[in-house]
Amino acid sequence: MRIYKLMARADWEAFRAVGTFEGSADDRRDGFIHFSTEEQTPETARRHFADVADLVALEVETDRLGAALKWEPSRGGALFPHLYGVLDVRDVVEVADIPKPSLNTGASGS
Template sequence: MTLIYKILSRAEWEAAKAAGRFEGSAVDHQDGFIHLSAADQAQETAARYFKDQADLVLLGIEAEGLGEALKWEASRGGALFPHLYRPLLISEVLSEAALSLDADGVPRLGDHLA
């Protein structure tokens, strides 16, 4: 089982839970897919895109369960990142964790990554 991750605001997550699905954040809508990260990419994603943002949630998702809608595509520096080309169903989320910020304002993922 390969775990992949999504960082999003608590408000986005609560709205998704109420709807039964996550349609994506603003940048996801802009790019046409839901941005996800592998375990070895998630901390850098947090530092680059979520610095100084409080009240964040980290979702853990089984990559294999997403089927053909999940594509591994080149992104930062040519690294392959998981991109989901459909909404994420709440039932597909295996874990959720509230994130705190370190002294530099970067979300701490640490023990939440497998």
């Protein structure tokens, strides 16, 4: 199964250069690295990354994370993947751009 870590492209570039990721400020505060399933990713992007212009999703195979990956209830009781450890760049199998949602709702403004 694959899970996703959302972050700004600049953070991905820094992670890639260093080779390991210990988490964002929010991750470190919570004590684990937050991930989302494919189904959870759009809502995670909307709630937590709406102000990030250059957003990417790091795709990670769960089998690579071992026992450090825990599934825990979060938003609405849904189980979310949380990594209690450091993410290695070799665990990232793909990186995809996340398009910024359009702010145009179709209504004419001004």
